[in-house]
Amino acid sequence: MRDIHILDVSLRDGSHSMKHQYSEQQVRDIARGLNQAGVEYFEVAHGDGLGGSSLQYGLSAVDELKLIEAAANECTDSKVAVLLIPGIGIKDDLKNAVNAGAKMARVATHVTEADISAQHIAYSRELGLKTAGFLMMAHMAPTSVIVEQAKLFESYGAEIVYVTDSAGYLLPDQVTERIRALKENIGCEIGFHAHNNMSLAMANSLAAIEAGATYIDGSLRALGAGSGNTQTEVLVAVLQRMGIQTGVDLYNIIDVANDIVAPILPRPQEISGSSLIMGYAGVYSSFLLHTEKASKQFGVDERDILVELGRRKTVGGQEDLIYEVAQSLRK
Known part of the structure; x- marks a missing residue:
């Protein structure tokens, strides 16, 4: 009996921190550990979802379908989930993921763009996948808009709707307001995905649970x-x-975190000056490594880049703007 469903994202969100260089053996080891610990769902994909391996988002060391298949082969009870962002991934990617062993799909859009997901959510349901809608950058829209977008997801067939704090920007009362409004206005289950850029991921996750969320994301050693x-x-x-x-x-689960994940961490998952400013400014969390690179390339302060990106209200898919901003700041 589960009161709360935990979905681990170490093998997807963690791919950002790993620069998408997970090996098949690392994925197998983590998947086996998650299965033995009793984690119901865990996500496997490029950090930007199915089809994300590219020059723009970062090339994966191993084809994501091979990693999904490897993870699924380690599962006796746990189920592999995948993320798909329409425009990065396509419907065929979902079919290929099912053939590789995926059992759940989360279709992710910007918080105001749920309408681009209709065919992907419908196809996910047709394939027999547990299907969720994933509203990214949830701090960038008022609660009333989030409710409207969640209703669209539900009308397309989503069984779960996630409020996604992609930047780690939201405060607990803001999480409560959003989750409570969804609870009052939609019939499907509600999930919450936090980032810890302002040290509020746990507090926000608990606020989401208290307000009615039943699916909560986490990552081992906060690898994301x-x-x-x-x-x-x-x-x-x-x-x-x-x-x-x-x-x-x-x-x-402590053993998996300490014995399997901790040794492969590329850097400590601590709140650095740059990731703190990322949360403060409301910038997409996957921009961190790109910003570090642009800072070195153009000789400008990472924090200045992030503040300007926040001012411009950048969203996922606009990674090219990071370098444009850095270049303009140097001038």
């Missing part, structure tokens, strides 16, 4: 873009203290 996500093993411990059932074994 920016300063990472709600830390899966810590979330399990906190919810266990609260008497909330997740179906995840606490000791096992």
Whole structure:
């Protein structure tokens, strides 16, 4: 019996921090550990979803379908989820992911663009996948708009709608307001995906649960873009203290985090000056590594780049603007 469904994103959101260089063996080891710990769903894909391996978003070391198949082969109970952003991934990517062993798809759009997802959500349901709509950059729209967009997802066939704090910008009361409004206005289940750029991922996840969310994302050792996500093993411990059932074994999930994930972390998942400013300015968390590169290339402060990106209200897919901003700041 699970009161809350934890979905681990270490093998997808964590791909950003890993510069999309996961090996098949690393994916197998983490997948096996998550399965043994009793995690119901975990996501496997390029950081920008199916089809994301490219010069713009970063080339994967191993084809994502091979990684999905490897992860699925390690599962006896856990189920592999995938992320698809329309325009980066296409419907055929969903079919290929199913053939590789995926059981769940999350179709992600900008918070005001749910209308581009209709065919992808419908096709995901047709393929028999557990299907979610994923509203990214949820801080960039008022609650009334989020409700409208969630209703679109639900009308297309989404079984879950996620509020996604892609920048780690939201405060707990803002999370509560958004989740509560969805709870009052849609019939499907509600999920929440946090980033920890302002050290609020856990607080925001708990606020989402209190307001009615039943699907919560986390990553082992907070391995994700920016300063990472709600830390899966810590979330399990906190919810266990609260008497909330997740179906995840606490000791096992700690072992996966410490023994398998910790040794491969490319850098500590701490809140650095740049990732803090990313949350403060409301900038897409996957921009962090691109910003670091642009800062070195043009000799300007990362924080200045991020503040300007926030002022321009940039969104995922506008990575080219990072370098344009850096160049303009140098001038």
